[in-house]
Amino acid sequence: MMDIDEPLDFEVEDSLLINPVVPSKRKNLMGLDELxxxxYKEQSKLIENEARKQAKARKCYVSDDEDKNCKEAMLASLLDDCQKQMKAIHSVEEMSEWGLCVFGEQKTTPPLSFPELGNWSILQSFMNNELNSLVGLTKEQGCTFLEGLLKNGWLLKFIFKCGCVEKSLATWTFFLMLYSSKEELRSSACEFWCAILSSKIQVGMRPIEIDWYPSYPELKSALETYGFLFNFSSNISAENSSGCKGPPQNIITWIKFTAVYCQVRCNKQSILLTSDCQELAEVILCLFLDRRLQGLSVLMRNCMQSIISSFTEEEWINSYSRIAKSIASRVPTDLNCLRAVQCISGVDPRTKHLKSVVAFEILVNCFENKLLPT
Incomplete structure (x- = not known):
């Protein structure tokens, strides 16, 4: 029989059981002193490396500081040279903003009393009507009554109904438009005139007969009352305009009316002479040079376009050169020159041509001023 304590067959064949692995002894642990x-060796190496880096950095810093000091010295030298050159150039003037004062002291406005207004036929017919017994309108109250009709638009409706504007009514509304201190009155009067003038140029609209047309002297007289300087000095700049007055609020209605008035002239209505239109163009271009009128730029551009379009072809050939020379002689040779050219804006051939001629005349004046002996 097999002995119980004897190894089994598969155990005899197992090499691990026959020759068991004897674990090797661990190495002795490093002592505290060695650690x-x-x-300390590692720390000393780090300190030496850091010292080398700092030494190199100090050398670089010294080199950078020297370069920086050299550059600063060169820059300071260049600035000194520039300052010396600027001081040596006596003819250089300081650049200032564009802007001229084109309005001076305003004059007293003419009286707005029109006793002949009571003779207006429509007013007379209303006063003689039986209904007037209920209203009790008198001849002395006629002006106040008509002002109410003008402001609410009924006066214009009466005119379109009867198809005629009598002289008394035309002069009254015209002077209200140009000289009234009440904004509602002058605006209503301006709308009244623009409407009756537009009836002559709008297709399919019944033209209104007007017994009295304002002439250019009336428009020019209004500008003189506003204090417009027809021969303003180029030395009166926007910076030195503390003593200048204006512009008055009535200049808005003046510009609107002038634009429509020139449109009527385009339709062969000879209400303005060629010389009148030339001077109107010069006036509008001068208004562009007043900084206080920048808010009216759109109105002034529309007015300028109407004036330019009002010339016939023959009139324009003889007019654009005069307009350009007049503007060039008025405008000082500074930023106002650029402003004068810039404000002539438009895509039509006449406007483009006028812009180029004005620029040319200004350049001619600049060169002549440089060549003149001082």
């Missing part, structure tokens, strides 16, 4: 020694 400290290694630590």
């Amino acid at each position: 400290l020694t290694e630590h």
Whole structure:
């Protein structure tokens, strides 16, 4: 029988059981003194490396500081040279903003009393009507009554109904438009005139007969009352305009009326002479040079377009050169020159041509001023 304590067959064949692995002895642990020694060696190496880096950095910093000081010295020298050159150039003037004062002291406005207004036929017919017994309108109250009709638009409706504007009514509304201190009155009067003038140029609209047309002297007289300087000095700039007055609020209605008035002239209505239109163009271009009128730029551009379009072809050939020379002689040779050219805006051939001629005349004046002996 097999002994119980004997190994089994498969156990005899197992090499691990026959020759068991004897674990090797661990190495002895490093002592504390050795650890400290290694630590100090590593620290000393780090300190040496850091010292080398700092030494190199100091050399670089010294080199950078020297370069920086050299560059600063060169820059300071260049600035000194520039300042010396600027002081040596006596003819250089300081650049200022564009802008001229084209309005001076305003005059007293003419009286707005029109006793002949009571003779207006429509007013007379209303006063003689039986209904007037209920209203009790008198001849002395006629002006106040008509002002109410003008402001609410009924006066214009009466005119379109009867198809005629009598002289008394035309002069009254015209002077209200140009000289009234009440904004509602002058605006209503301006709308009244623009409407009756537009009836002559709008297709399919019944033209209104007007017994009295304002002439250019009336428009020019209004500008003189506003204080417009027809021969303004180029030395009166926007910066030195503390003593200048204006512009008055009535200039808005003046510009609107002038634009429509020139449109009527385009339709062969000879209400303005060629010389009148030339001077109107010069006036509008001068208004562009007043900084206080920048808010009216759109109105002034529309007015300028109407004036330019009002010339016939023959009139324009003889007019654009005069307009350009007049503007060039008025405008000082500074930023106002650029403003004068810039404000002539438009895509039509006449406007483009006028812009180029004005620029040319200004350049001619600039060169002549440089060549003149001082």
